[in-house]
Amino acid sequence: MKFGIVTFPGSNCDWDCYHLATHILKQKSVFIWHKETKLPKIDVCILPGGFSYGDYLRTGAIARFSPVMNEVVKFAHAGGKVVGICNGFQVLTEAGLLPGVLMRNSGLKFICDTVSLKVENNQSFFTKNYPSKSLVNMPIAHGEGNYFADESILDRLEGEGRVLFRYHPKNPNGSQRNIAGIINEKGNVLGMMPHPERCAELALGNEDGKKLFESLL
């Protein structure tokens, strides 16, 4: 299996994802520069965390206009699996691949911590290796992770089982309905604020994130 990792100029978790794919999962992986107008042949596309274009404006607002995003959108529409982590999630909402927006944390401060999540739906491409309703610990590191969408969208997300991860029991950023990660209608695009790639090996004291990627293999 081959992972493609998009590098925006301000991405800073791209190497972390590369390490995960090649050294933990023992899969092939390739960096994809944001100016590319064609994707290489890949099975999973990762939009990593970071500050894509500095994000002085709204997070991910400029990244959606970068040449590579046209290709990522096409890839997603063709059924390719896309994982947006943290800033990647923000870019996916800006690009219209996922509904809603990520606002500033309710506490108005950046938060880096390990939080507890509940796996709400283990019937997806991304979560099938997790036991149903299991609790996992994952790091977060964001200033804008406060998920917001209108009630009808939230109801629909819940009704269709598209909320994969929920903060539980504590919500660190004020997100609506404690949402931490969602998928698109077809179920091939995942956006999540927590960083599974930061907790995928015992060397870092936590393997809870590894199952997410193993679910894809």
Next chain:
Amino acid sequence: MNPDIIKQHGLTPQEYQEILKILGRQPTMVELGIFSVMWSEHCSYKSSRIYLKKLPTKGKQVICGPGENAGIVDIGDGLCVVFKMESHNHPSMIEPYQGAATGVGGILRDVFTMGARPIALLNSLRFGDPLHPKTSHLVNGVVAGIAGYGNCMGIPTVGGEVYFDECYNGNILVNAMCVGVARKDQIFYAKAAGIGNPVIYVGSKTGRDGIHGATMASDVFGEGSEEKRPTVQVGDPFAEKLVMEACLELMQGRDVVGIQDMGAAGLTCSSLEMAGKGGVGIEMDLAHVPLREKKMTSYEIMLSESQERMFLVAKKGTEKKILKLFHKWDLDAAVVGKVVKGNEVVIRNHGKIEGVLPTMPITEKAPVYRRPVKKPAYIKDVQKLNLDEIVGAGFSRPNLPHIRGARTAPLHYNDILKKILSSPNIASKKWVYQQYDHMVGTNTVVLPGSDAAVVRLKEPHTGGKLTRKGLAITSDCNSRYCYLDPRMGGMIAVAEAARNIVCSGGQPLAATDCLNFGNPENPEIMWQFKEALIGIGKACEFFKTPIVSGNVSFYNESKEGAIFPTPTIGMVGLLEDINHHCTQWFKEEGDVVVLLGAQTTPLQDLGGSEYLKVIHNLVIGSPPRLNLKKEKLVQQTLLKALRKGWIRSTHDCSEGGLAVALAECCISGPKIFGVDVDVGVGHRAHPNKGDHGGSPLHNIATLFAETQSRIVVSVQERHLQSFLKFATLQKCPASRIGIVTKKNLKINSLINISEKELEKFWKESFEQCVAS
């Protein structure tokens, strides 16, 4: 030249005479501005140089010592570690967010300039009284500024310190440290060479910001300092991220001859230093410099401190290739000049000559002062310590009529401990470090909140080299000790840094220093400086941790007086195997608690303690005595035991003494424990009093004295005998003092308090202190 203009440039009449001698004529305004900056205290180290020269800077592990952008130390496997700490105190006092942010930006550039990819950031912060009206604003601004810059760059901020004292009310300290890793065969220096080679500018455009920042940092704070706000630069971490990635990509190849970041005094400093070090000249035309604003004068262009800019000399013929690489990263870049024969930097603007400066006299012949020193009068007064009068009063008398400002102690030891744990100096700093991304890079093996942070080494830092190694990193300074006895304080700062490194599993390797002091023109300040450096030098020599880089920040004064001398020590240690790392918190109920090192706590070790400050509002006495030999023995014994796999947790006793160390072992980890220990009450000094019946004074000393060279260790029962036997063999004092329990912290019959209550005080006080 008008004497007022010379004075405005921070130059003395004698220094101006020296300039006339060097040039053989009157300087132009551009030249005067350049001399002003290059000869400022900040750039020239004119007051500190004679003392800095005496520091140990060599060792077989040292590849590059002080004098370059950062120090370089060999760690084997074809890799080296590159690090430095630097102050950004004055800008942060005036504009906390941008001051702190650009401090981080500057230290990052110092490290990646040398070809190293930054792997970790730390920062050492000092603020005024938590109740001072400005403190909350400053803490919030500085922490947000550090977070804003480091997080965006994607370099984890893994450790540091935060302390409060009234002496910083008018002059806070923001010291930032960066650690990077480079391949040994890919190191770059700030040296120009090769006649005809192009000089290339890359990075943000040059604006009018930060002109004369270095001169500002060489002055005391007075009325109207805040009007200097325009001289504080504004950071753009995204631009720096691009500059860093582009430069590191470029440095994979062989096209760069020399490279230097533009920090203090911008284009001036970098061109003069690069030419000076290479023994060559440089010709530049400022017309090629990318500008942010129209109609900037040559004076402004040369002295601008706009951030995120680099200056490099490349091999002739590679210009196009290099500019193309920079354009790939959407950066402004231009060839602005070339290396020429001779020893002059010639500055033109659209062909018109604006300045001709001989490099050597400016960089090498900057003034050096042997400023007068005088032992301060206060030393004698503060070192007088009548403990019976102070501590005794807490229990027997309602107040302390003899000592101004002194407070009495609560009546119960439990309450004293709670009060100390709630002091913002001791309380958990989670409020601070959770605003920093401390995990990005997936290298942080020991996260903030333990003695020293530990990072592992892998791609992309290792450049294809394989290694099992890791780095332990810390920064330390107890400025209260340095105020009471700068020499001992300096020694302890080094010893504590080394102890923290060892507690996390590392072998201390080398150090960087950030020396924050008051006005060097005051002989008493100069005495503090001289003494502190003697102490630091002695300890570094002894621990074989040479000082490989550093920074001096003088003039840390306001109208309320000078700060405590604060020579912060940043230290890096090496773990040959990353799996040998350790953390400070207890791991399992039933583990045995061992006190390694000094087993007695002399009464006088209460001098300069957190206890005296928090409980009695006093900064008096002499700091605890440090015996270097004993300290090293304790450290080396622990390190060997760690490598044998016997140790489950290690935590050194520092501020707050044994009681605080034990409390932190119980409540700082992911799981909360209790502990039940029994230690002799100042016992060997007073054997007759029995273990539980010491006088209040002896009990206080047992619990809260900050006796050096002590480490609280927990081991599994099955390893206890091997460990104790080994310690005996090493002649290192060690004794079983108790056991890890499920709940309650119990020390002798003096303290018995619920672990949950302690946790609450310790975890919640910091935020309450600084919430805005």
